[in-house]
Amino acid sequence: MSNPIKSELKMLLQKLEQLKTLFTEMEMALIAYSGGVDSTLVAKIAYDVLGDRALAVTAESPSLLPEELEDARIQAATIGIRHQVVQTHEIENPNYTANPVNRCYFCKSELHDTLKPLAQQLGYPYVVDGVNADDLHDYRPGIQAAKERGARSPLAELSITKAEVRELSKYLGLPWWDKPAQPCLSSRFPYGEEITIAKLQRVGRAEIYLRKLGLKNLRVRSEGETAKIELPPEQIKEFVLTTNLPTLVSAFQEFGFIYVTLDLEGYRSGKLNQVLTFASTSAKV
Structure with a gap:
């Protein structure tokens, strides 16, 4: 066998x-x-x-x-x-x-x-x-x-x-074999929202802030003036219970966001493209 x-x-x-x-x-x-x-x-x-x-x-x-x-x-x-x-x-x-x-x-x-x-x-x-x-x-x-x-x-x-x-x-012994995927920062914006250097920088600063808290597989999606944090679903509860949320919100506001939210579905690769699937499905109805 x-x-x-x-x-x-x-x-x-x-x-x-x-x-x-x-x-x-x-x-x-x-x-x-x-x-x-x-x-x-x-x-x-x-x-x-x-x-x-x-x-x-x-x-x-x-x-x-x-x-x-x-x-x-x-x-x-x-x-x-x-x-x-x-x-x-x-x-x-x-x-x-x-x-x-x-x-x-x-x-x-x-x-x-x-x-x-x-x-x-x-x-x-x-x-x-x-x-x-x-x-x-x-x-x-x-x-x-x-x-x-x-x-x-x-x-x-x-x-x-x-x-x-x-x-x-x-x-092959490469120490970064489990490194999380990190597509370009422009992937954090919904299609149709203009991309600027200032917006890219505030998203970048926000993700760096979260990584310094020990988080790895994450995204900060930018929708207008709102930052939407995506974390692996199994980490959401602990994040809410152990993070100083007022301090986090204050930091994000210093980066340039007005509102800060948490995606309850959690992080999922390719989530940005789900709007394309939804649009395609709706068109067939």
């Missing part, structure tokens, strides 16, 4: 070898590196295979928390891969700041319109990203923008899921 755990590990290691083979065939690669668990795994494998022929590039903009940039620097140094930071200017594009449902398309267009010329200038034939197989089943207009500009997604190409990314990262 076969051991299911050993079978899963065998399949996982096969995918790891396929990743290595893919980078061997590329010979040189520039990695769109956010510092998230997905792109960091890609950067790790690329470096293991290519050494100095791999380059990780992080885009710095108002939608990236400074702490996330610092994490990206530390992780790149730990891996050993060469790391470069470039500036992107999606916040100057009115198509982006208007925050339409395909906002991410304009963000990734700016990113890859920056990375592709850089790769060509430095002699890298490929720009690769950290899109995984699960991302293909969510509403991700940014994926199309990357494809249009010739970027490759090794994890998605090899059908590697988010769970497998974490398992591979853990197997």
